[in-house]
């Protein structure tokens with residue numbers, strides 16, 4: 001869901017940096033071939049992610065939820081030197097599409113794709129890694145789990161970015177009668193990170209809501 005009028009969103013996009021052609025093509029292909037293509041970050045959020053990477057210059061990035069690779073490629077555009085991205089996707093049918101997209105963008109050396117369940121991959125393969133930025137954009141009911149798993153993998157000064165934290169506005173409708181698992185989990189994630197004194201946190205109403213938190 002977008003919280004601003006489509007015309008205003010179009011205006012924001014038209015006065016932001018252009019979406020490169022190769023990303024327009026991934027966008028087009030995702031909408032032609034995938035279920036639920038609205039999951040893809042898109043022009044505005046993609047340019048936002050790239051700019052954050054350029055500002056913070058993280059050496060190591062972890063993305064949870066690759067989908068067709070759009071957001072990983074936006075982040076890779078902002079990287080310099082020997083930095084790289086670990087990205088995790090549970091849907092193995094997406095693997096050839098993601099790898100083809102990374103290859104077309106010459107990003108294969110910079111992005112390491114892990115296929116499997118994010119919690120298992122973090123616990124089994126990545127638990128001794130340290131990250132300067134983590135982007136959480138996978139299954140919503142596991143946001144609190146991901147926060148627990150990654151908070152000790154973040155270097156001091158690292159950023160945690162989480163997408164869909166407003167969950168189409170449902171987060172303000174949650175109560176004891178509304179037991180929608182995803183809404184409750186996102187609300188718990190939002191409460192937990194806001195109350196955690198080891199983070200400085202801001203929640204922004206971009207697209208479906210993005211939280212940016214800096215580990216102190």
Ligand SMILES: C[S@@+](CC[C@H](N)C(=O)[O-])C[C@H]1O[C@@H](n2cnc3c(N)ncnc32)[C@H](O)[C@@H]1O
Pocket residue numbers: 039040041042064065066067068069070071072088089090091116117118119137138139142
């Ligand atoms: C919102 S999409 C990611 C969009 C992508 N970050 C982008 O902006 O283009 C969420 C992705 O998370 C994946 N996913 C869901 N549950 C997962 C899990 N437990 N572990 C890893 N990936 C998961 C889904 O298959 C889906 O491709």
